[in-house]
Every structure is written in structure tokens, then in C-alpha cells.
Amino acid sequence: MTSSPVMTPASAVAPEARRPSPDVPAPSRGLARFGAVAFGLVVLSQVGAILASPPDAAMGHTQKIMYVHVPTAWSAFLAFFLVFVYSVRYLWGRDERNDRMALGAAEVGTALTALTLAQGSIWGKPTWGVWWTWDPRLTTTAIMFLIYVGYLALRAFTDDHERGARWAAAVGVFGFINVPIVYMSVRWWRTIHQVQSTSSSVDPVYRIGLLVNVITFTLLVVYLMLKRAESARLERALDAALEARMLGRAPSSAGDR
Amino acid sequence: MSAHPTIASGWSLGGRQARAVLWKDLLAERRTKVNFNAVVAFAVITLLLAGFALGPDAEALRKSAIGIIWLTILFAGVLAFNRSYQSELETGALEALLHYAGDRRAIFVGKLLANLAFVLLVELIVVPLAAMLYHVEMLRAAPALAGVLFLGTVGFVTLGTFYAAMASRVRAREVLLPLLLFPMLVPLLLAAVECSRAVLEGDVMGDWRAWLRVLVAFDVIFLVASLLAFEHVIED
Numbered sequence: 001m002t003s004s005p006v007m008t009p010a011s012a013v014a015p016e017a018r019r020p021s022p023d024v025p026a027p028s029r030g031l032a033r034f035g036a037v038a039f040g041l042v043v044l045s046q047v048g049a050i051l052a053s054p055p056d057a058a059m060g061h062t063q064k065i066m067y068v069h070v071p072t073a074w075s076a077f078l079a080f081f082l083v084f085v086y087s088v089r090y091l092w093g094r095d096e097r098n099d100r101m102a103l104g105a106a107e108v109g110t111a112l113t114a115l116t117l118a119q120g121s122i123w124g125k126p127t128w129g130v131w132w133t134w135d136p137r138l139t140t141t142a143i144m145f146l147i148y149v150g151y152l153a154l155r156a157f158t159d160d161h162e163r164g165a166r167w168a169a170a171v172g173v174f175g176f177i178n179v180p181i182v183y184m185s186v187r188w189w190r191t192i193h194q195v196q197s198t199s200s201s202v203d204p205v206y207r208i209g210l211l212v213n214v215i216t217f218t219l220l221v222v223y224l225m226l227k228r229a230e231s232a233r234l235e236r237a238l239d240a241a242l243e244a245r246m247l248g249r250a251p252s253s254a255g256d257r
Numbered sequence: 258m259s260a261h262p263t264i265a266s267g268w269s270l271g272g273r274q275a276r277a278v279l280w281k282d283l284l285a286e287r288r289t290k291v292n293f294n295a296v297v298a299f300a301v302i303t304l305l306l307a308g309f310a311l312g313p314d315a316e317a318l319r320k321s322a323i324g325i326i327w328l329t330i331l332f333a334g335v336l337a338f339n340r341s342y343q344s345e346l347e348t349g350a351l352e353a354l355l356h357y358a359g360d361r362r363a364i365f366v367g368k369l370l371a372n373l374a375f376v377l378l379v380e381l382i383v384v385p386l387a388a389m390l391y392h393v394e395m396l397r398a399a400p401a402l403a404g405v406l407f408l409g410t411v412g413f414v415t416l417g418t419f420y421a422a423m424a425s426r427v428r429a430r431e432v433l434l435p436l437l438l439f440p441m442l443v444p445l446l447l448a449a450v451e452c453s454r455a456v457l458e459g460d461v462m463g464d465w466r467a468w469l470r471v472l473v474a475f476d477v478i479f480l481v482a483s484l485l486a487f488e489h490v491i492e493d
Contacts, residue, residue, distance in 0.1 A: 091489050146440040153436055157427040167423045170486045171437065174416075177482060178441050185444035185471055188464075189451070 024237045031226055038219040045216040049209030056206075062126050063206070069119045070210055071217030072112050073141070079109030079221065080144065080176055083151075087172035090165060096236075097229075099165040102172055104228035106151055108221060113145040136187040143182050147175040161236075271363045278354075278367025283374060285344060292340050293375065300333040300383045304390055315392055322391035323453045327409070327446060329383060334376045334413060335435050338421035341372055346425065355491065365487040369418045376410050393457065401456040405472075409449035412476040416441055419483040422490050448472040 049067045056063035086102035089095070120138060121131045132138065151171045158164030286293060307325040312318050345351040354364060384406065388395040395402060417438055424434040448471040455465035 091486075143440050143443050146436075150433070150437040150440065153429075153433055154423065154427070157429050157433055158423075159427075166489050166492075170423070170490050171420075173486065174419075174441065174479070174482060177478065178444070181444045181471070181475065181478070185447045188467060188471075189447050 024234060024241050027230060027234065031223070031230060035220075035223040035227060038216065038223045041216040042213075042220050045209075045212045049213055053206055053209055062123060065119055065123045066206065067209060067213045068217075069116065069123060071214045072119060073116045074214055075218050075221040076109050076112035076116055076141075076144075078218065079105045079112060079225065080148065080179070082225070083109060083148070083172045084176035087169035087176075090169045091173070096165070097233075099169070100229040100232040101225065102169060103155070103232055104225040106148055106168075106172065107228055108224045110145065110148045110152060112221065113141060113148065116141055117145060134186070134190060136183055136190060139186045140179065140183040144175075144179055147171075147178065151175060271360045271366075274357070274359050274363035275366040275370070278364055279370045279374075282341065282368065282371035286371075286375065292337065293378070296333050296336050296375075296379055297382055299336060300329050300379055301386065303329045303332055304383065304387055308390060318391045319393055322387060322393045323450055323457065325391070326384060326387045327450050327453070329387070330376070330380060330410070331413065331439065331442065331446070333379055333383070334372075334410075334417060335438060337375050337379075338372060338414075338417040338438075339425045339430050339434055341368055341375075341418070342421055342425040361491050362484055362487055364491065365418065365422070365483065369414060369483075372414045372418050373410060376414055377407070380406055380410065395457065398456045402453060405449060405452040405456055408469075408472045408476060409445060409452075412445045412472065412479060413442060415476065415479050415483055419479075419487065419490070422487070444471060445475050448475065 046067060050064050053064065055061050082105040083102050086098045086105060090098035090102060117138075120141070124133065125131050151168055154171055155164050155168045158167060304325065307321070307329070308318060311321050311325075342351065345354065355361065384402075385395070387393070417434075420437045420441075421434055424430045424437060427433060448468045451468040452465055452472060454460075455468070
């Protein structure tokens with residue numbers, strides 16, 4: 001990961017401002033080390049699970065997508081739960097740290113949801129013969145993806161930073177409240193129209209590999225969220241430092257920790 | 258924001274403020290009518306386009322009628338919500354409104370009721386017209402259908418009014434509001450369509466009770482959530 005003291009946002013501004021002031025803190029080295037370890041563990045647990053598991057009786061090697069699909073789906077849901085938690089906390093106390101964590105969780109969660117949908121389609125085509133079914137889990141995941149795309153679009157389109165944080169928090173809370181309602185309603189809708197969704201239990205041979213991958217994947221996702229929150233903190237510290245320099249006075253509160 | 262001596266007087270003040278906002282919005286709309294006429298025209302053209310896209314088989318059209326009606330309501334209604342804040346933003350009236358003492362939720366309730374009246378009026382024209390265009394027998398079940406339309410519209414307008422308070426104040430508001438709103442409305446759309454179908458076509462299994470509960474629960478949950486969160490959204 002990044003070990004250089006200058007973060008990427010600095011390269012987006014004028015060259016003479018590339019090293020704006022010593023008030024912009026360097027990215028955390030501890031976090032970078034944690035990320036490297038988490039990434040290594042994901043690689044190891046993926047390889048281990050794929051090599052250790054025999055081909056599935058019904059699905060053959062297609063089953064192996066489970067080791068990436070289930071952890072992705074699980075951590076996407078975890079990320080959106082964290083968006084909810086940090087959004088409520090932000091609305092409660094207006095602590096900017098909570099806003100940055102909500103942003104990090106939302107971006108990572110949206111990317112993971114897109115991955116989940118893509119993996120599901122790739123698995124669904126050989127298994128079910130179709131890229132898409134109106135299964136409640138699938139449908140809810142797609143709706144969740146769109147809710148948080150809206151969340152990120154709202155953040156992107158709002159110029160005022162504090163206002164964007166408040167609005168995003170409200171949307172983050174509403175979106176998460178709606179997830180179980182969407183799931184239940186789609187399930188009822190399908191039951192009424194007589195479509196059975198398949199659910200199969202997981203054999204113990206596969207369960208251990210799956211569990212280990214869920215844990216390592218969660219670590220990686222936590223790292224990504226923290227990294228995004230950190231980069232948001234540095235961006236804002238940089239903005240504050242640049243503004244202070246342009247106004248010709250010492251920066252007041254750049255980089256609150 | 259409770260600078261009121263008692264809860265009771267706070268309520269009545271809030272009620273009067275909400276009514277004032279409602280009255281102002283309806284009066285502005287009645288005097289111009291630009292928005293209403295345009296939205297109704299848009300709804301009518303949507304109904305016709307759906308007919309062209311799915312017709313000319315009359316039976317196929319009748320089967321799709323309920324879905325088309327609800328989609329038309331959503332697409333037409335979403336045009337109205339941004340507009341409901343837009344006129345105030347253009348003249349700076351929203352800031353003046355925010356400076357008044359009292360509960361800001363009154364602004365939300367007033368706008369919610371104005372939008373509710375607006376969308377219900379649009380439905381009053383669009384739904385009978387759809388019945389004629391798509392050969393759907395509605396008169397027999399009119400009271401029950403009106404109830405379903407009302408409950409569906411309450412949830413729709415609640416979230417629409419809430420999200421428009423944000424979306425109307427950013428760039429790209431025309432695309433942002435449906436992007437925020439429509440994914441949230443999936444349970445409402447499912448419940449409203451299933452209830453309408455049960456009302457119009459009969460429902461042997463009695464599933465409509467479950468859907469009615471979804472509809473009412475959706476309305477209540479997001480009405481309460483919007484009232485709790487509106488203060489955070491509108492403050493500046």
C-alpha cells in the first residue's frame with residue numbers, strides 16, 4: 001500500500017502546492033501494515049480452500065466461487081450495517097469522524113455489492129442456466145446496490161461538505177431500514193406467484209474453508225474502509241491547509257485525529 | 258426547536274403552520290396551474306406510450322393495466338416533488354420560512370399534504386382514463402381501489418417530499434431524485450400493485466391482507482422516520 005509521505009490528493013492540485021504544509025499528516029503506517037497482512041491472509045485462505053475442497057457432486061468446480069461469493073456478500077451487508085451505525089452516530093453528535101467512516105463503509109459496500117451481483121450471475125449461468133432470477137436475495141442485493149449508488153451520487157452532487165454529510169446520513173439510515181422490508185416483500189411476491197427458490201445446506205468439508213475466507217475477507221474489508229476514511233481525513237486536512245495558505249495565515253485545525 | 262410553553266399549544270401552533278404551508282402551496286399551484294397541467298399531460302402520454310409498447314392486443318393491455326397505472330403515478334409524481342421546493346428556492350422564500358419560530362416539521366407536514374393533494378388529483382384524472390384506455394372494469398370496486406391508491410400514495414409522497422428536500426437543492430436534481438427515491442419504493446410498488454390486483458380481479462387466497470399490512474407498515478415507518486429526520490435535512 002502507500003508508504004510515501006505525500007498522499008495522492010496532493011497531485012491533483014497545482015504543482016507548487018504539492019507539499020502544502022507540514023500540518024497535513026502522513027498516512028498511518030500501522031494501517032498500511034494491517035492492510036498488507038489482511039491481503040496476504042485472503043490470498044492464503046482462498047488458495048487453501050480451493051485446493052482443499054473436492055469438486056462438488058452437483059456443481060463440480062463451479063462451487064469454488066462460493067469462497068469468494070459468500071464473503072463478498074456478507075461483507076457488503078456488514079458495510080451497509082456500518083453505514084447505518086455511523087450515520088446514526090453522525091446525526092447524533094455531528095462528529096466528523098463518524099461521517100468519514102460512513103463514507104468509507106458506503107463506498108466499499110457499494111463496490112462489494114456490485115462484485116456480489118457479478119459473481120452471482122457468473123455462477124448462475126452454468127448452474128441455473130440464466131444470468132438472473134428474481135430470487136429475493138438477488139433482487140434485494142440489486143435494490144441495495146441502487147440505494148447506495150444514490151447515496152454516493154447525493155454526496156458527489158452536494159457542494160457543501162457539512163450539508164452533504166447530514167443528507168448522506170439520512171439517506172444511509174433510510175436505506176438500511178428499507179433492506180429487510182424489500183427482502184420480505186420480494187419473498188412474499190415470489191411465494192404468491194409460486195416460484196421456489198433453491199436453498200442447499202453446506203457440507204462440513206466446505207464449511208471450514210468458507211468460514212476462514214469469511215474471516216480473512218472481513219479483515220480486508222475493514223482495512224479498505226479504514227483506508228478510505230483516512231484518505232477522506234487527509235483530503236480535508238489538505239483542503240484546510242491550502243485554504244489557510246491562500247488566506248495567508250497559519251492553519252488552525254488541520255488534520256483532527 | 259420547542260420554544261413553546263406547553264406541548265398542546267406547540268401542537269396547535271405546528272398544526273397552524275403546517276396548514277399555512279399547505280395553503281400557500283396549493284394557492285400557488287391553483288393560480289399558475291402550470292405544473293399540474295404539465296404533469297397530467299405527461300401522465301396521459303405515458304399511458305398512451307405504454308399502450309403502444311404493449312398493445313394492440315386488448316387482453317394483454319388489460320392484464321398489464323395495474324402495473325402501468327402505478328408506474329405512471331410514480332413517474333408523474335416524481336416530477337411534482339422537486340417543483341414543490343423549487344419555487345421557494347428560486348425566490349429565497351425557504352430561508353425566510355426557516356427563520357420562523359416553531360417546529361420545522363410543520364414545513365414538512367404542510368409540503369407533504371400539498372404534494373399528497375397534488376398526486377391524488379393527478380390520479381383522479383389518470384386512473385379513470387387508464388380504465389377507459391385499457392378496458393378495465395373499475396366502478397364496481399371503486400371505493401376499495403380508492404383506499405389502495407390513497408395508502409400507496411401516502412408512502413410515495415412521504416418519501417418523495419423527504420428526498421426532494423435534499424435533491425431539489427443540488428446539481429442534477431432531475432436525475433438524482435428518482436435515483437434516490439425509486440429503489441426505496443420497491444416494497445411499496447409491490448404491495449400497491451398486489452392490493453390493486455386483489456381489489457380489481459378478486460383474490461381467492463386472501464393474500465391481500467398481507468400486502469395491505471406491508472403498505473400500511475411502509476407508510477407508518479417512513480412517515481415516522483421522515484418526521485424524525487427532517488430537522489437534520491432542512492437545517493442550514
